[in-house]
Amino acid sequence: MPAPPPGVSNTDFAAALRKLEAAVGPEWVFKSDEDVALYRDAYSPERDEPTERLASAAVAPITVDQVQQVVRIANEHRLPLYPISTGKNLGYGGSAPILSGSVVVDLKRMNRIVAVDEGRCSAVVEPGVSYFDLYRHIQERKLKLWIDTPDPGWGSVVGNALDHGVGYTLGQYRDHFGSHCGMEVVLPNGELMRTGMAALASDASWADYKYGFGPYVAGLFGQANFGIVTKMGFWLMPEPEAYRRGTVHVPKRRDIVALVEHVNHLENLGLIGMPGFRSPLGFAQAREPELRALVAKPGGPTDEELDRFAEAKGVASWSVELQFYGPEKTIAANWEYAQQRIGAAIPGSRFDDGVSYRFPLSATQQAEVQRVHRLVDIGIPNMSIFAIAGGRTPQNPDSADGGQFYFAPMIPRTGEAILEANRVLGQAYRDAGVPYNQYFSAPACWHYRAFIMITSLPVSRLDPEINRRSRAAFRALAQVAAEHGWGEYRSPPFGVDLVAGAYSFNDHALLRFCETLKDAIDPNGIIAAGRGGIWPKHLRGSRA
C-alpha cells in the first residue's frame, strides 16, 4: 500500500481505498508505485527532489454519481483529493497534485460529448473530452462549427478552461473560461450543483445564457478548489466563410506604441482575431554580430541607435500578424482598412499579404495547410509544438529534455507597457542570471484585453541545478513583476503561494475571502489543497 496522505493514518487510508474500490471498481483505483508514478508532473522543476509533488494514489470515476461517492468517502476519512481532467497542463503542474500525498481524481474516463448544437453554436462536454475528441466529433458530422484549441490539442476542453487556458482565434472564443456557459459541479459535501441556465429544472438552455438569475458563481471553480466540475457548456464559433492573414511592419522602435493602439482598435471592433507581435530586428541578432554588440554594450543601446541599425539593414523594428475571419469580401475590406489606418498613422509602415483560405478545406488543402500554417489559428488541434527542436544554442546550452515552465505576467495592453516591462524584467532577468531578449521581447495576446510577457524557463530531468536556477529566477521575477502591478495569470505548483500573495490589495482581502469560502464550503479541506493559492484551514501554515 502507498504511503498515506498527510494527516491520514495507515488504517484510515486503507479503509478509504477499499471504499473507493467499492465505489468505482477495484481496477480503477491506482495504488501501485508503477501506476501512481504516471501522475508525476512530466515537466516538474522539482523532479527527484524532496519537494516534488507526488500523489499517494489515484481514482478514476466514470459517472457523476461515482464522483459524488468519491467525495463523500474523502470526507469520511479526511482524504485530500486532487481532481484533474486529463492532466495535460504541462508547465503548470500536469497531473500531479499541489499537496503531496493527495489522491488524484482522474476524470479522463468521463469523456462524453453530451451535446453539440450547430444552430446555437454550442457544446456541453465532460472533463475527459479532449480538443481532438470534440474536433473529431464535429468533423465526422460535418457540422459548420469551429473550436478554439490551445497548443497542443491533446488536453481537456474543460480542464483548459478551468485553468484559464487560451487559444488563438477571436477574442470571445480564445478566452476558454470566458467562452464557457453553464457548468455542473460536485461540491465538497458531495452535492451536485449547476450554474447559469443549467440550474433550471430543464437544462434546455444550458449553453445559451451564462448568468441565469442571481450571483454568477461559476468563476469560483476556475483555478480554485470549491468543487469538482463534471460538465461544462461552451460557445463555439460558426465556421467562417474565409480566413486571411496580413503582416504589418513598422520601422522604428517607438512605433510599437502607435501600432498597439491601432491593433487594439481593430480588435476591440471585432475586426481581427488574435494579433501576433514580433520584433524582426530582434530575430536579426542571430545573423548580425554588430547588433549583438550594440545590445551587449554597457547601458544598452538607445532607441536611436537601434533605429539607425534597423534602417541601415532594412529590417523592421516590430511587426504584427493580423488574422481575419468572416466573409471573403468583408475580411478583404477589413485588411484594406487596417492598412489604410496604420499606414496613415505610422510613416514607413509596410504591409505583406499572407495566406488566405476558404472553408471547408478539402483533405488535400488541410494537408497543405498543416505544413505551412499554424493550425491552431484556424481551430484545428494538433501536436506540432512537439516538433520544435531541442532548444539549445551555443549561447544558451540549457537542456530542455525535461520540458519547461512559464513566467507569465499580465501587463497593460499598450506599447509603453511592453517597453517598460522589457526594461524592468530585463534587469530582473540579468539579476537572476537568466538571459532575456530585453530590447525585442513581444507579448503574447491570448487574453483579450491584456498582454502576457510570457517566457519559458527550462526544466531538466537530469540536472537539478538547471531546475533550481529556473525556480529561483521565477521567484525573483514574480516579485519584481508584482512590485510593478504585473501579476501572473497561471503558476507552476511551487509558485502558487507567491503568485496568489501578489494579489495583496487591502491586506490580501481577496485571498482571505477565498479562505473564508473554503472553510465554509469545504470544512474538511478535501478538494485540491493549494490550488489557486487557497489552502484549507488545517494546512494554511504549510503553503506550497
Next chain:
Amino acid sequence: MPNRREFLQTGAVVSAIAANGVIVHSAHAVGANAPIALGSALYDDRYAEGRRFAAVAGGRGVATRPLDDGDVTRSYEELEQLWRREPAAIAGFTQFGPMFVIERLALERGMRLALRVEHCAARPDALAHRLTGPRDTLALAAGFDALHADWPGLMATIAFHVAHDDSPQRFSEIATPGLALPAREPRAAPLAPFVHYYAPHAEQQGHGPALDGPLYSWVVAPPLERG
C-alpha cells in the same frame, strides 16, 4: 567466419546481422523472456539515420510511418484511436518531442516505454548511445561496445529483440567513435517554418533557431501478461 566484433567493425549492413543469426542467437542466449512483437515503426525522415532505421524495420515486415516534417500529430491521432481498441507495440526513431508524446499516450493506455536510447554527442569525438531498457536487451547491446557507422540499422534490429520484461529497467552507455550527432537535411523546397508562441527558450532570447537536441530510438509496448 569473423567473430561478432570483427563483423560489426567491417561496416556490414545490420540487416545481415539478423540474417546470419548473430543477434538472434545472442538474444536467446542472454535471457528467457520472449521479444516484444512490434506492430509498426515511426521515424523522422529528415535524418538519413531515421530513414535507415525505417528501412531495416520495414525489411522485417512492420509498417513504417514517417513523421510529417517532425510533426507527430497524425501518428498521435492514429495511435490514440488504435490503442483504444487494442494495445500494440511500436518502435521509433525521433527527436525528444514525438517520443514524449507517444510515451504519454502509451502510459494512458496501460503501456510503457520499454526501451529508450538517447543518441547524443556527449563524448569527445564519439556519438554516445545511452540505453535504458530491460536487462536482456542491454546485455545484448552491451556486447557491442563500439557501434559502427550503421548504428541506426543496429538500433532497429535491437528494437525487434527488446525482451518482454517488466523488471526494473537498467541503464548503460556505448559509443560510436568518429561520428557526430545526426543533422537534419535541408529540404529541396523548404517549408514555411512553424512559428510558435511557446518557442524554445533559446529562440526567445534572440539566439536564432535552436539546435537539434538528441535523437532517440525507442520501443513502446504493452505490459507483460503474467499467467
